[in-house]
Amino acid sequence: MSLNRKKSRIIVIGANFAGLTAVSKLCKSHDVTVIDAKQDFQWTPNIHEILSDVKKETSLSLNLDTIITRLGHRFINQTVSSIDGALQTVTLDDEQILNYDVLLIASGHSRSNYGIKGASEYAYGFRTADDVVKIHNDIEALLDNNKYPVNINIIGGGFTGVEVLGELLRKYATNKKLKFNVIDRAERLVQALPEKLSDDILRQCKNYQVSFHFNKKITEVKSCSIHFDDKESIETDLTIWSAGTKLPDYLDGIDTQATSNGLAVNTYLQTKEFSSVFVAGDSATLPNSLPKQASIALDMGLHAATNINRFCAKRSLKPLKAQTKPIILSLGDINTYFIQGQLVLASPVLATAKEAVYQFYMARLSALLPLEQRVLGIAERMIISTEKLLLVEILKLRPRVLLGRSKVL
Ligand SMILES: Cc1cc2nc3c(=O)[nH]c(=O)nc-3n(C[C@H](O)[C@H](O)[C@H](O)COP(=O)(O)OP(=O)(O)OC[C@H]3O[C@@H](n4cnc5c(N)ncnc54)[C@H](O)[C@@H]3O)c2cc1C
Incomplete structure (x- = not known):
């Protein structure tokens, strides 16, 4: 690696919470290239509100090219297909190969189907505003077709699944044509959060057209039905997948310690194998693992930028003082x-x-x-x-x- 060159070549993969925050704090003197598969920054924590028309896709998005260009950096709207930590290269979908001195991986998490047959074909993901717009429009089309009942199944009763259910009830609680099911492998809602929360949500939903199905292991998703390992099945007109996440596929081949939860980093946010590769946001797993939250991704992005600036200036790095957030x-x-x-x-x-x-x-x-x-x-x-x-x-x-x-x- 040559950091003696006048400008350090920094590549940032992912420009949402962690990535965009980092980019806004990187020194202007670096040669910074930012790559994202999306054209816009998206405020993910409120995308579920598109379902109830409380938010529009446009009110949750900011144009990345405009922001990054105004910061004096370069934006490439493409998908990264692989990276090579030893050669210090990033390969894009169009096979273009870019060299870096320092890499920041801030590409979050993507949907995980856990290898369940039919899940990617017949269940909608719930990761981006585009996903939610499609679900919104399909529900409206089902209602326009006078179908009765319309069975909407939410796979995963975690944080996202609960927020999705809430928005659907906000809009459709009085429309008795719609029936909702929430299905989870666990024995209750929001496994990572206190049980009393699950109990209260179940109590609040008692008077609505919602059924909860716990301890259910899905074996297959079809266009009109969902099948379980106990041989039971349930009818579906629209299936929403809010069940799990994993690292994006392009990181499969990376030669660093990784779990499905994230790439292992030290408290400076560097990978153990390559000191020039930093990771921030949902993609990173610190020694004391933190929850996957936007507020934590923002802090990590800021910290990664501080350390990358110091790394390029050959100054000592600062450990992240990780804090959980409400x-x-x-x-x-x-x-x-x-x-x-x-x-x-x-x-x-x-x-x-x-x-x-x-x-x-x-x-x-x-x-x-x-x-x-x-x-x-x-x-x-x-x-x-x-x-x-x-x-x-x-x-x-x-x-x-x-x-x-x-x-x-
Ligand atoms: C529906 C939903 C609701 C949520 N609600 C909350 C909430 O209320 N509060 C909260 O704190 N958190 C919430 N979260 C979690 C929060 O959104 C994440 O923790 C946060 O987005 C992580 O930020 P990040 O920058 O690490 O990754 P992301 O925001 O996921 O950004 C990753 C970026 O990388 C890009 N990317 C990925 N792969 C590639 C590739 N191969 N090539 C190029 N670009 C790529 C993506 O396009 C994306 O722009 C919610 C998440 C979801 C899905």
Whole structure:
């Protein structure tokens, strides 16, 4: 590796939470190339709200080319097909090979089907705004065709599965044509979070057209049915896959320690095998593993940039002081939960906190857009939020409902 060259060649793979934050903090004196398969940054934590029309795809996206060019760096809108840590190269889908001095892997996680037959063909993923728009349009088409009942199955009762269910109930609770099933291998919802949260969500959903199926191992997904290892099956008109994630396929061949959870890194966010390869966000697994959260990816991205700048300047690196963060989980307009360790607070008012986090970060990330686009973006996001979420929620909130649903679990 030659860091004596005037400019260090830095490649960043992935420009969402971790990657874009890092890119915004890399020194302008480097030769920085940013690669992402998507054209836009996407605020993933709120994509489920597209299902209920509370958000539009455009209000969750920021154009990457504009932001990265204004930062003085180069953006390539392509998919990376492989990397070679020893040769220090990145290969793109069009077979172009790029050389780097320092690489930052910030490509998150992708959908995992656990090798289940038919899952990739017949179940929708839930990773990007595009996935959600397709689901939204297909549900509307099923309803237009007067199908009765319409069976919607959510595979995976984790964080994402619960938020998906909440948005579907926000929009369709009064439409009795629709029946929802939530299916999970585990014995309850949100396995990684306290059991009392699962209990409360199940209690809140009792009066809706939802059935929960726990301890169910799926063997096959077909276009009209889902099959289990106990030989039972369930009818489906639309199947949503929110069951699991893994590292993107292009990292399969990488010569570093990896698990399905992430690439092993030290506290400087470097891989053990290649000191010039840094990893941040969902793709990274620290010695003390952290949850896969946007807020943690933002911190890691910032830290990776600090250390890459120091690495190029041949200065000592700084360890990341990893911190867990609270989680805000929404169950549509039924309730919102704040979770930190074993503490779980529930209140419809917390929906405004989740919305504030989204508004704040989108405004901050869009600071690099031209003024007109920035102002229009902020205005659009505020108008949609006020009209579709805040006003609706405030008008619904009678003191008794509010008090009844606000509690420490
Ligand atoms: C539906 C949903 C709801 C969520 N809700 C919350 C929440 O409420 N709170 C919270 O904190 N977290 C939430 N998360 C988790 C959060 O979104 C992730 O932790 C966060 O996105 C991780 O950021 P990242 O930058 O590491 O990866 P990502 O945001 O996944 O970004 C990875 C980027 O890499 C790009 N990429 C991947 N592979 C390639 C390739 N081969 N070539 C080029 N580019 C590639 C992708 O296009 C993407 O832009 C949610 C996630 C989902 C899916």
